Amino acid sequence: MLSGLIDFQLREGMLGMALWRSPWARYGLENMNINEKIGSTSKSNYDFNTTSSSQWEYTNRTHNNYTYCGNSYNTDDEDAAIDPSLMIDRTPSTQHLCTPYNTTTIEVEPTFSELDDSAKLSSLQPSDVIGKEFASVQDAEAFYKNYSLFVGFSIRKDEMRRDRHGMITIRRWVCSKQGYIDQKWIDKTDKKREPRGQTREGCHAAMKIKIDRRNMMWVAREFVIEHTHSLSPHNHIQFLRSHHTVNDSEIAQLQSWRTVGVKTAQVMDHLVDQSAKSEMDPQFFFNYTLDEEDQFGNLFWADSTSRFDYAFFGDVLAFDATYRTNVYQRPLVMLVGVNHHHSTTIFGFGLLGDETVETYTWLKMYEFLKNIDRALDRIRTTETFNDYQCSTTTPVYSTHLLGLEKHAAEKYTRNVFFLVREEIREEASLSIVNYVQDVDNYTYTFKKFGNANRIWTTRFIPSVNHIHCSCKLFETASLPCSHSFSVMKAMDMQHIPSSVILDRWTTRAKDFSDIKYSSEATPTPIMEKARYGSLSSKCSKMCYFASKSNDGFKEANGEIDKLTLRMQHLMPSSPIHSQNMAGVQHVHNVKDPSRAATKGSVRRKKNAGVKQSKCGKCGQLGHTAKTCHANVQTNNSTVSSNAVHMYETNLTQNNDTSYGSPSTGPSYSFTFPVNDDCGGDTKHDVERDNCYFKIHVLPSHLHTLYHGVTYCGTQYLHLNIRRAWDGLIEVTLDLLWSRVSMMSNCVKASLGWPYSGHLGLAMVLGFNDVQLYQGELGMALFSKRTRPNILVTGTPGTGKTTTSAALAESTQLRHISIGDLVREKNLHDGWDDELECHIINEDLVCDELEDVMEQGGNIVDYHGCDFFPERWFDRVVVLQTDNSVLYDRLSKRGYTGAKLTNNIECEIFQVLLEEAKESYPENIVAALKSDTIEDITRNVTTLTDWVRSWQPTPQ
Numbered sequence: 001m002l003s004g005l006i007d008f009q010l011r012e013g014m015l016g017m018a019l020w021r022s023p024w025a026r027y028g029l030e031n032m033n034i035n036e037k038i039g040s041t042s043k044s045n046y047d048f049n050t051t052s053s054s055q056w057e058y059t060n061r062t063h064n065n066y067t068y069c070g071n072s073y074n075t076d077d078e079d080a081a082i083d084p085s086l087m088i089d090r091t092p093s094t095q096h097l098c099t100p101y102n103t104t105t106i107e108v109e110p111t112f113s114e115l116d117d118s119a120k121l122s123s124l125q126p127s128d129v130i131g132k133e134f135a136s137v138q139d140a141e142a143f144y145k146n147y148s149l150f151v152g153f154s155i156r157k158d159e160m161r162r163d164r165h166g167m168i169t170i171r172r173w174v175c176s177k178q179g180y181i182d183q184k185w186i187d188k189t190d191k192k193r194e195p196r197g198q199t200r201e202g203c204h205a206a207m208k209i210k211i212d213r214r215n216m217m218w219v220a221r222e223f224v225i226e227h228t229h230s231l232s233p234h235n236h237i238q239f240l241r242s243h244h245t246v247n248d249s250e251i252a253q254l255q256s257w258r259t260v261g262v263k264t265a266q267v268m269d270h271l272v273d274q275s276a277k278s279e280m281d282p283q284f285f286f287n288y289t290l291d292e293e294d295q296f297g298n299l300f301w302a303d304s305t306s307r308f309d310y311a312f313f314g315d316v317l318a319f320d321a322t323y324r325t326n327v328y329q330r331p332l333v334m335l336v337g338v339n340h341h342h343s344t345t346i347f348g349f350g351l352l353g354d355e356t357v358e359t360y361t362w363l364k365m366y367e368f369l370k371n372i373d374r375a376l377d378r379i380r381t382t383e384t385f386n387d388y389q390c391s392t393t394t395p396v397y398s399t400h401l402l403g404l405e406k407h408a409a410e411k412y413t414r415n416v417f418f419l420v421r422e423e424i425r426e427e428a429s430l431s432i433v434n435y436v437q438d439v440d441n442y443t444y445t446f447k448k449f450g451n452a453n454r455i456w457t458t459r460f461i462p463s464v465n466h467i468h469c470s471c472k473l474f475e476t477a478s479l480p481c482s483h484s485f486s487v488m489k490a491m492d493m494q495h496i497p498s499s500v501i502l503d504r505w506t507t508r509a510k511d512f513s514d515i516k517y518s519s520e521a522t523p524t525p526i527m528e529k530a531r532y533g534s535l536s537s538k539c540s541k542m543c544y545f546a547s548k549s550n551d552g553f554k555e556a557n558g559e560i561d562k563l564t565l566r567m568q569h570l571m572p573s574s575p576i577h578s579q580n581m582a583g584v585q586h587v588h589n590v591k592d593p594s595r596a597a598t599k600g601s602v603r604r605k606k607n608a609g610v611k612q613s614k615c616g617k618c619g620q621l622g623h624t625a626k627t628c629h630a631n632v633q634t635n636n637s638t639v640s641s642n643a644v645h646m647y648e649t650n651l652t653q654n655n656d657t658s659y660g661s662p663s664t665g666p667s668y669s670f671t672f673p674v675n676d677d678c679g680g681d682t683k684h685d686v687e688r689d690n691c692y693f694k695i696h697v698l699p700s701h702l703h704t705l706y707h708g709v710t711y712c713g714t715q716y717l718h719l720n721i722r723r724a725w726d727g728l729i730e731v732t733l734d735l736l737w738s739r740v741s742m743m744s745n746c747v748k749a750s751l752g753w754p755y756s757g758h759l760g761l762a763m764v765l766g767f768n769d770v771q772l773y774q775g776e777l778g779m780a781l782f783s784k785r786t787r788p789n790i791l792v793t794g795t796p797g798t799g800k801t802t803t804s805a806a807l808a809e810s811t812q813l814r815h816i817s818i819g820d821l822v823r824e825k826n827l828h829d830g831w832d833d834e835l836e837c838h839i840i841n842e843d844l845v846c847d848e849l850e851d852v853m854e855q856g857g858n859i860v861d862y863h864g865c866d867f868f869p870e871r872w873f874d875r876v877v878v879l880q881t882d883n884s885v886l887y888d889r890l891s892k893r894g895y896t897g898a899k900l901t902n903n904i905e906c907e908i909f910q911v912l913l914e915e916a917k918e919s920y921p922e923n924i925v926a927a928l929k930s931d932t933i934e935d936i937t938r939n940v941t942t943l944t945d946w947v948r949s950w951q952p953t954p955q
């Protein structure tokens, strides 16, 4: 997760953020709370508790008095803990590496050191640094860290001394390769895992500072630049341990994003997206074909790194097609190889055409390509990390042939070394059973200890220094076999003959090619990210300052435009690049590729066509069964047809308390505009839930409710007792008049109650104590489902009906098969000849089920799930079956052709699982295997247990 951030750190370092003050300090932000937070939460190597700059304040630079943690401190007060050898020369240099600054002002100009130049920094000599002063230990560390970043090594804290006030007087940092690992760790025999590679090798590079009390600066006393090892190249710097930090500005930015609700994953996406690679890649190659309708047929693409990798490692090429692309559902073909670390590398991609039904958008295509790019980046970062590991660590040797093992470690990449080491180990179990010396070769015959039947013959030819073995490991995997190592042992060789070392497995694999790979000409993704991040960081600071004044904004605007043009001009242009750019523009004239249908059923598209939905109850257009007046079983049939339009968004608060009980005091009441048509007995097309209200109350409240209705007068409201269950009574209030008081939006919001009219009405009706009422009414409303609803979904044939029936039996829940319901109640829009099934009308199905689902206690079984209201279900079970098992089941049912293949593809792509995850909260979605009868039994038991322990939760 941190990689993006690490890149940022790298970018800044590589491009000259060589400021010896911490970035916050430079802008005087040290004393702000955010800095404290950063100090305590970051994994930074800066130790904010042990450094002193943030705790120190000058009271007067000409005096010797400072305040430290609130205490006055005399700088002449020497402390015995200081190393005497470091106290000889106290003369401060006139040249400061870091200029003192005012920590309390925000408008401080950034201070750039004379050494803020990467060229200068990497060639610093001890004389350039010794005697230089730092305003704080923290700044000195930042300087050395920056220096190490440019030069290419990792640092570690070493010696530290404090005086009796707790102030740091001496601090030393060393190269992380300083010293040696303790022999006892190497000799440890009970290691459970492969020990980490050894990093220490006695390096002497270091820097040391010591306090100068006369001016309270820390002076560099030691600066050793010689290393005993080679330094890391730029593309390895991101892996250096001391630079694995998230810098403060990034943390601040992340925190600010978090506070405005941006998810961590989205933040990381943003950071990763910044690479914008392919657009800058002059070697990017793609080609595509069109079908007869100018739609995209096949697409192939490879970027410069892929092409470069192919040049080195193209000897091993695998061709893999995957259908699991979900959204696109077209075969993605990958040309995959193995790099020198024995890890996967990708040479190119192809997106191939397929039988299709409808097109998909370029946007999706773009996202798809973007994801592929990320996957590539990840693979390549792993390769660079492996390179880094090989060049900076040595493995812990553990075999009996130490010389050969060491040579193997030097030659091979680490992953390959581990394979070779196994062969060396294996050698110990071989014994020579025959040996023949010929004129130009030596032939050995081996057998394995404890297995006399297995015999190998290995021949060594000294003239070409080559070993042939009958096991053919070298010919197949290009690795020297255990028998070859036996020969080497017999011949007393300390090195593996070069003829059995294949270049492609060695650390220098990429050096052997004639192909020139210039990071200047073709920037690697890492370099690009580094540059992009560094520039973004600088730009965001510039934008901050520019946005503070009109002049600044104007000037920055103009300059940015000019600079953008110049940079555009400097962008590498090559024939390939321009050809591709032209190609990209041309691509937009190509019609989108089509997508294959995969679902085993046809569903009417929501709002598709001009057909308006009809009410399932009264047959009228414009409303649904749920909102049909006929739905309301009234005591007084004359009142149910009256309705009003309510425009909740237009509600305005007034002080009209005339509809409240006199004892309630001021009630929250609202008026709303009335549709003139909706008076009298005229039936009116009303919005769902607006023609009547339902509330669920405890029986003990009925009296109050009646009282309220009476108070308001039957002229306005009519009350119907409709249904009762589990001690609750559902009351329907039909609206008879155009004015009704509504609850305030804030009360509504605090209750989280969607039916805004109910409580308002209840208040009007005389529920005096809103708090009490809220509790009781809330209980009643929020727990209206006393038994859970379960959706059992999955591709046809996965066992939904079987499982649901068994579950219904064991839990006494109601089993609703949507297929049966559609057939029985004609909830469809006709028959699909091709797929031989009904085209179901989702609205009619939802209307039909609304009431029963609201009640709870249902198991719904259907091979789709995205059109049911999310609130209906407490658990969504997706049954999954192995493809071959499903194929047999569906074939047995007589499924053939498109119907069979679509369903199998639907299962392969996990369409239902994806759909369920998209339509419901992930924590209620469970995928269950349904291959065998035992699976069904287990699933039913699990679900029954779940039903038994289910508790209603607030909706």
Ligand SMILES: Nc1ncnc2c1ncn2[C@@H]1O[C@H](COP(=O)(O)OP(=O)(O)OP(=O)(O)O)[C@@H](O)[C@H]1O
Pocket (backbone or CB within 6 Å): 794, 795, 796, 797, 798, 799, 800, 801, 802, 803, 819, 862, 863, 889, 930, 931, 932, 933, 934, 935, 936
């Ligand atoms: N886990 C299982 N083990 C063995 N047979 C099973 C299993 N699940 C289902 N079957 C068998 O597969 C066939 C189809 O099962 P079922 O009708 O329950 O599937 P379905 O998912 O409801 O299909 P549809 O969506 O078409 O209604 C039945 O003959 C059933 O006995």
